[in-house]
Amino acid sequence: MEQQMTGTIDEGASRSARSPSAIGKTPLKVDLRSDTVTLPTPEMLGAMTRAPLGDDMRERDPTVVELEALAARMTGTEAGLFVTSGTMGNLVAMLAHTGRGGDVLVDPEAHLMRSEVSGVVHVAGLFPRHYPVHRGFPVLDGFSGMLRPQATRSSFATALVCIETSHNNAGGTVMPLKDMAELHAMTKAAGVPVHIDGARLFNAAVSLGVPASEIVRHADSVTFCISKGLSAPFGSLVCGSAAFIERARLFRRMIGGAMRQGGVVAAAGVVALTSMVERLADDHRRAQIIARGLHELDARLVDPAEVETNIVMADIGHTPLTVNDWIERLAARDIDVRSYGRTRLRMVTHRHIDDDAAHAVVAGFRQVLEAARATAS
Secondary structure, X not given: OOOOOOOOOOHHHOOOOOOHHHOOOOOOOEEOOOHHHOOOOHHHHHHHHHOOOOOOOXXXXXXXXXXXXXXXXXXXXXXXXXXXXXXXXXXHHHHHHHOOXXXXXXXXXXXXXXXXXHHHHHHOOOEXXXXXXEOOEEOOOOHHHHOOOOOOOOOOOEEEEEEEOOEOOOOOEOOOHHHHHHHHHHHHHHOOOEEEEOOOHHHHHHHHOOOHHHHHOOOOEEEEEOOOOOOOOOOEEEXXXXXXXXXXXXXXXXXXXXXXXXHHHHHHHHHHHHHOOOOHHHHHHHHHHHHHHHHHHOOOOOOHHHOOOOEEEEEOOOOOOOHHHHHHHHHOOOEEOEEEOOOEEEEEOOOOOOHHHHHHHHHHHHHHHHHHHHHHO
């Protein structure tokens, strides 16, 4: 079985045919817009056709049960809940923690604020308060003073603290474990739970060189995606205590997330968690190839030391071209990237990007930059 998107669904879609000299001469694109463009592996597709199925709202679907138990083991929690997306996972987690109402302390640049804030406010009934951040994570000095365990006549109590690691909009940064431990100690003392938006939790774990459970133990719940670098077709897991997950299951149903034969897609998630985690290190290494290559072209483009996982942010503000110019001219060389703001390009590596593709990106940047400088002079 074969599909077209960024290539084919088999492992051969890793762009082995692409080299720097092949730019513009092959229909295959280097798609760096997101790791959500990953396609399921043949093993995933086979597992989906063989999965034992049941009605998950009645006797439970056995493959969904397997995936949820696997997710709980890997995060060191008591239970897991399969949901359709990270946005749904974060929403049911907020509802399960708070029951609607109160303040949620969150980074203003977090995915929760930039892409999910309508659910935070209108569905979960929470009021976002922004904490000071450095590279996407809470500045801990003075953080305890932001926690309000009790409501007052003029303000809600703090119902929840949310953090994101790895942090998408900060460029894939990873919160140090010692800082997570310090933050969790503060919140526990105040009786306020911590939720991790871990859409790329396993990228963070691979970057730190620890199991995901070492990250999650510094929080009260976590959501992570299986549809990004782990390459499942869609889905996310929410993990936490057994009591928390039972509440989350009720809220999942409330917002229309109940499943029937969910094992059809859960089977791909089982393969993702058992076979795709360790290879995330390859994505990080290829992000470094791009980052170091762009740094050599112009040190102002990227600082490789700031690239911790599979996301590369290139600052093109000093070049003669706009963000849209860069996107169009790279696309003409079969390299797809996204903008982030008015002066940065965002690139995300994944399993369809091999070493040749990473070097091709650098070559494409070189061609665009040299042409732009020649025209400007």
